[in-house]
Amino acid sequence: MSLPPNFLDELRVRTPLSSLIGRKTRLTKSGRNWKGCCPFHGEKTPSFYVYDDHYHCFGCGAHGDAIAFVMQSEGSSFPEAVERLAGEAGLEVPKPSREQSAREARAKDLHAVMVAAAETFRRRLRQPEGRPALDYLRRRGLTEETIEKFGLGWAGQGRGTLMADLKGTGITEEQLLEVGLLREPRGPGEPASDLFFNRVMFPIKDRRGRIIAFGGRILGDGQPKYVNSPETPLFSKRRNLYALDLAREAAFKGQPVVAVEGYMDVIALHQAGFGGALAPLGTALTEEQLAELWRLTPEPILCFDGDDAGGRAASRAAEVALKALSPEHRLAFATLPKGEDPDTLVKKSGAAAFEAVLNAKRPIEAVLYDMAVAAHPGDGPADRAALKKRLMELAGAVEDKGMSAELRGWLLDRFFASRRRPDNGFGPKFGGGFGGGFKGGPGGGFGAAGGRDKFGFRPVASPQPRPHIVADATRLEQARCLMAILIAHPWLLQEVEEAFGTLDLPSGHVSQLRTTIFAWLSMAERLDSEALVAHLQASGAGDALAWVLRGPGLPAASRADAQPSEALDGWWHFFGFLRGEEGLRADIAEAVRELAESNDPAAQQRLMGLKMAHNAWLRGEVETTGPLE
Numbered sequence: 001m002s003l004p005p006n007f008l009d010e011l012r013v014r015t016p017l018s019s020l021i022g023r024k025t026r027l028t029k030s031g032r033n034w035k036g037c038c039p040f041h042g043e044k045t046p047s048f049y050v051y052d053d054h055y056h057c058f059g060c061g062a063h064g065d066a067i068a069f070v071m072q073s074e075g076s077s078f079p080e081a082v083e084r085l086a087g088e089a090g091l092e093v094p095k096p097s098r099e100q101s102a103r104e105a106r107a108k109d110l111h112a113v114m115v116a117a118a119e120t121f122r123r124r125l126r127q128p129e130g131r132p133a134l135d136y137l138r139r140r141g142l143t144e145e146t147i148e149k150f151g152l153g154w155a156g157q158g159r160g161t162l163m164a165d166l167k168g169t170g171i172t173e174e175q176l177l178e179v180g181l182l183r184e185p186r187g188p189g190e191p192a193s194d195l196f197f198n199r200v201m202f203p204i205k206d207r208r209g210r211i212i213a214f215g216g217r218i219l220g221d222g223q224p225k226y227v228n229s230p231e232t233p234l235f236s237k238r239r240n241l242y243a244l245d246l247a248r249e250a251a252f253k254g255q256p257v258v259a260v261e262g263y264m265d266v267i268a269l270h271q272a273g274f275g276g277a278l279a280p281l282g283t284a285l286t287e288e289q290l291a292e293l294w295r296l297t298p299e300p301i302l303c304f305d306g307d308d309a310g311g312r313a314a315s316r317a318a319e320v321a322l323k324a325l326s327p328e329h330r331l332a333f334a335t336l337p338k339g340e341d342p343d344t345l346v347k348k349s350g351a352a353a354f355e356a357v358l359n360a361k362r363p364i365e366a367v368l369y370d371m372a373v374a375a376h377p378g379d380g381p382a383d384r385a386a387l388k389k390r391l392m393e394l395a396g397a398v399e400d401k402g403m404s405a406e407l408r409g410w411l412l413d414r415f416f417a418s419r420r421r422p423d424n425g426f427g428p429k430f431g432g433g434f435g436g437g438f439k440g441g442p443g444g445g446f447g448a449a450g451g452r453d454k455f456g457f458r459p460v461a462s463p464q465p466r467p468h469i470v471a472d473a474t475r476l477e478q479a480r481c482l483m484a485i486l487i488a489h490p491w492l493l494q495e496v497e498e499a500f501g502t503l504d505l506p507s508g509h510v511s512q513l514r515t516t517i518f519a520w521l522s523m524a525e526r527l528d529s530e531a532l533v534a535h536l537q538a539s540g541a542g543d544a545l546a547w548v549l550r551g552p553g554l555p556a557a558s559r560a561d562a563q564p565s566e567a568l569d570g571w572w573h574f575f576g577f578l579r580g581e582e583g584l585r586a587d588i589a590e591a592v593r594e595l596a597e598s599n600d601p602a603a604q605q606r607l608m609g610l611k612m613a614h615n616a617w618l619r620g621e622v623e624t625t626g627p628l629e
Contacts, residue, residue: 008082011066014090020070025037035049035050040057040073056297061252109175111234113179116171118201121155124154125152132219142267153201155216160194163176179234179235180195180235181214195216200217201214201215202216208245212240237281239286241281241289242266243270246270250275257278257300259285261341262343273351286320300332304336305338305341324399325400326398331363332362333366334361337357342354371394376390385518391408392412405504476510479506483513485555485574486500486517487536491564494527497521500514503578504579517532588610591607
């Protein structure tokens with residue numbers, strides 16, 4: 001049954017997964033998603049998660065969309081599942097057209113051609129002429145069971161053997177040309193010739209297990225070592241992965257999905273028990289192949305060699321994945337010991353050695369950070385500014401806004417932790433305690449009265465209710481006020497640099513100003529407003545500066561004569577609004593943990609500021625004045 005993709009997309013959109021799956025198992029809200037006990041295997045602790053467009057069980061590996069859920073939970077066929085869901089969604093299942101039916105019949109015929117060719121290659125492997133190929137596979141450590149499982153074979157020694165082998169089957173030369181098993185004649189009167197000869201043959205299957213192409217490896221030192229089928233009606237190299245069908249089954253059972261480089265690596269790993277191994281088809285990993293990996297698991301592992309080429313491949317893959325990262329689409333990287341590939345590693349040291357490689361995997365954010373550091377290895381002001389800019393660019397490339405904000409925070413947290421600037425004596429200081437007269441609102445403050453918690457904070461009573469959604473215009477105005485305070489009092493950067501860097505700011509003028517301010521900060525001799533304004537104007541940010549300083553509505557804290565405590569309190573106030581209560585609570589919890597572990601004055605200072613931001617958020621709006629003078 002073949003249906004138009006737009007119909008299936010509409011069907012999935014009209015079928016809320018949480019409602020559908022909630023009929024089979026009790027679901028509870030978990031952040032933006034849902035979780036519950038898996039309906040496919042008995043468990044007492046929930047490991048089954050339901051997202052907007054798919055579900056995944058981290059216990060048994062069950063994974064799929066609404067159609068797959070009906071098929072798996074009720075034993076329905078694909079047409080039955082589609083019919084049932086369409087009925088509930090009020091959609092009519094389209095009837096196949098005559099042209100569509102003809103295309104399906106044609107594809108079915110071509111799949112049959114590939115099956116017949118694969119059988120021919122397998123027979124030849126067991127014949128005397130295929131003995132060198134069979135010996136080669138055995139020397140590589142493959143068992144008879146593995147050779148049969150992967151359908152390995154041997155292409156004949158002479159040209160024209162495939163057509164001769166298939167004579168009498170009804171398969172035509174035109175069909176063999178169409179599936180890429182024959183080459184077009186080189187000239188008038190010339191016959192078509194075999195694409196594969198004198199090669200060990202590796203059938204390539206789609207996710208449903210249908211043969212769609214072949215890879216061939218030459219014996220000896222000839223070139224090219226590997227030849228793959230060309231693009232055909234059945235096969236697109238950038239959309240398919242070797243052993244995808246087998247990895248799909250392993251992922252369903254909860255095994256890790258691991259992308260490696262070559263056919264023999266995949267086969268050796270499967271033989272060693274790693275059923276989720278698969279590989280790109282002789283090319284760098286593509287967006288389409290990543291999408292296939294994410295259909296199998298939320299966090300596939302990419303395994304690369306430990307040499308420079310492996311590092312470059314990891315960097316390319318990280319950049320390809322960057323745009324599509326989300327809480328449901330993550331990526332991990334595993335690095336092999338230098339001089340080893342998966343095949344040689346499991347042969348020499350066994351499955352435990354490769355398991356150790358997987359256990360040492362690193363998340364994509366760590367790889368991205370190392371990429372940026374490698375591109376900007378110096379520690380001077382210009383290198384520091386360039387590195388910070390690159391980290392923010394990487395995070396900004398992620399389309400999922402929540403993921404982008406969290407990635408930016410992680411990258412800059414690591415940047416600040418590894419390159420923390422020493423105290424240089426600029427500007428007022430607010431360390432050690434709360435005796436500095438911070439202003440509080442009704443019902444709370446930062447005076448010397450009692451009622452403080454163990455970190456010295458006095459909670460603010462009677463929080464004002466907050467709207468759940470802040471309009472874009474309001475958020476932009478809050479960012480303008482925050483920026484105005486910082487421009488008037490750039491010494492604040494000593495206190496708020498890390499928080500400022502991790503904040504999810506609106507694009508446009510605000511983001512431009514932050515980038516330019518950070519570049520200035522790394523080279524500034526004095527943190528004063530006049531020098532900062534001059535730098536912004538000289539750096540092409542004059543329009544953004546004018547936008548910040550325009551018109552009424554700026555807070556009193558943005559005046560040049562504002563007291564230091566007033567400026568700091570005002571900045572954290574607007575930071576609190578932009579970060580949001582949920583983000584502030586998470587930041588405070590992390591800062592508490594960091595302070596408990598390190599007892600670092602910088603960690604204490606960060607916690608103080610975050611508490612100030614949270615209290616400001618609870619108190620409500622601040623007084624505003626006219627234009628900045």
